[in-house]
Amino acid sequence: MLAYFGPRGTFTEQAARAFSAAYGTPDDLVPFDTVPAALAATRNGETDASCVPVENSVEGAVPATMDALTEGAPLVVVAETVLAVRFSVLVRPGVSDPKTIASHPHALAQVRHWIEANLPSATAVATTSTAAAARAVLAGEFDAAVSAPVAVQHYPLDVLATDVADVRDAKTRFLLLRRPGRLPAPTGHDRTSVVVTATDRVGALSELLTELALRRINLTRIESRPTKGRLGEYRFYVDLDGHVAEPRVGDALAALRRHCPDTRFLGSYPKAEAGRAPAGDEEFVAAAEWVASVREGLGA
Numbered sequence: 597m598l599a600y601f602g603p604r605g606t607f608t609e610q611a612a613r614a615f616s617a618a619y620g621t622p623d624d625l626v627p628f629d630t631v632p633a634a635l636a637a638t639r640n641g642e643t644d645a646s647c648v649p650v651e652n653s654v655e656g657a658v659p660a661t662m663d664a665l666t667e668g669a670p671l672v673v674v675a676e677t678v679l680a681v682r683f684s685v686l687v688r689p690g691v692s693d694p695k696t697i698a699s700h701p702h703a704l705a706q707v708r709h710w711i712e713a714n715l716p717s718a719t720a721v722a723t724t725s726t727a728a729a730a731r732a733v734l735a736g737e738f739d740a741a742v743s744a745p746v747a748v749q750h751y752p753l754d755v756l757a758t759d760v761a762d763v764r765d766a767k768t769r770f771l772l773l774r775r776p777g778r779l780p781a782p783t784g785h786d787r788t789s790v791v792v793t794a795t796d797r798v799g800a801l802s803e804l805l806t807e808l809a810l811r812r813i814n815l816t817r818i819e820s821r822p823t824k825g826r827l828g829e830y831r832f833y834v835d836l837d838g839h840v841a842e843p844r845v846g847d848a849l850a851a852l853r854r855h856c857p858d859t860r861f862l863g864s865y866p867k868a869e870a871g872r873a874p875a876g877d878e879e880f881v882a883a884a885e886w887v888a889s890v891r892e893g894l895g896a
């Protein structure tokens with residue numbers, strides 16, 4: 597079973613279906629109303645995997661996902677997918693001038709200008725997801741929902757507007773997570789994700805990043821979230837090019853772990869979008885072989 601951030605009709609459900617088609621992951625999909633609940637279902641063995649959103653090109657990271665990745669038993673990312681995000685505005689039949697418009701905060705942030713221009717008297721209200729907003733509109737709690745276009749297939753509502761987006765070509769990245777086990781094989785076009793907690797002293801973060809730069813590892817993303825302990829203490833979520841099976845990536849992770857004993861590995865998995873080819877591993881392998889031969893007394 598595959599848990600996803602629901603209810604039915606979210607963008608995340610579409611991402612979960614894309615994973616099922618591409619990776620042969622279970623196609624019996626189970627919706628959960630929150631990201632932590634979807635991840636908990638995989639942690640406690642109720643489902644084999646979970647699909648959750650992680651970042652949006654307009655509104656940035658999904659905090660619920662970032663926090664839920666580090667709280668509780670480890671899960672690892674085994675795949676990612678990126679979906680284009682455009683919204684439909686759904687209303688109960690007969691409503692043409694909604695006074696309230698509900699959606700996930702990330703979705704509201706992506707249509708703020710559209711609402712100002714087209715429904716200036718409507719008050720925006722946050723719901724747990726875009727589909728939860730459609731469900732609430734059906735129940736009469738709000739007048740309109742900013743939803744994924746597929747939501748109308750699950751909730752008998754009218755479509756007030758389609759193709760709604762302040763920023764054209766907005767995209768959201770989704771993760772497929774499992775309990776730790778065998779890692780996906782390296783493809784040559786992988787991403788590795790880790791979480792580190794930098795200590796509060798001069799140069800701590802720069803030392804971590806230097807470990808990557810020295811090994812010519814490209815950092816693709818760094819986000820911070822408070823540890824929720826001491827004020828000013830942060831966790832850094834680091835995405836980098838490469839797979840932990842590659843010697844230099846493995847070396848870099850060992851170095852991060854030396855600096856931060858609570859470094860958490862979040863997975864090495866194929867990147868969804870083609871981009872710049874990562875730096876080659878050949879010279880690192882050749883240098884390691886040279887050291888091995890020196891140790892054996894066979895080289896100098």
Ligand SMILES: O=C(O)C(=O)C[C@]1(C(=O)O)C=C[C@@H](O)C=C1
Nearest residue numbers: 606607608649700702725726768
């Ligand atoms: O509510 C949904 O439909 C989701 O899948 C969540 C989510 C998000 O967390 O960013 C996914 C894509 C859109 O950017 C808006 C909402």
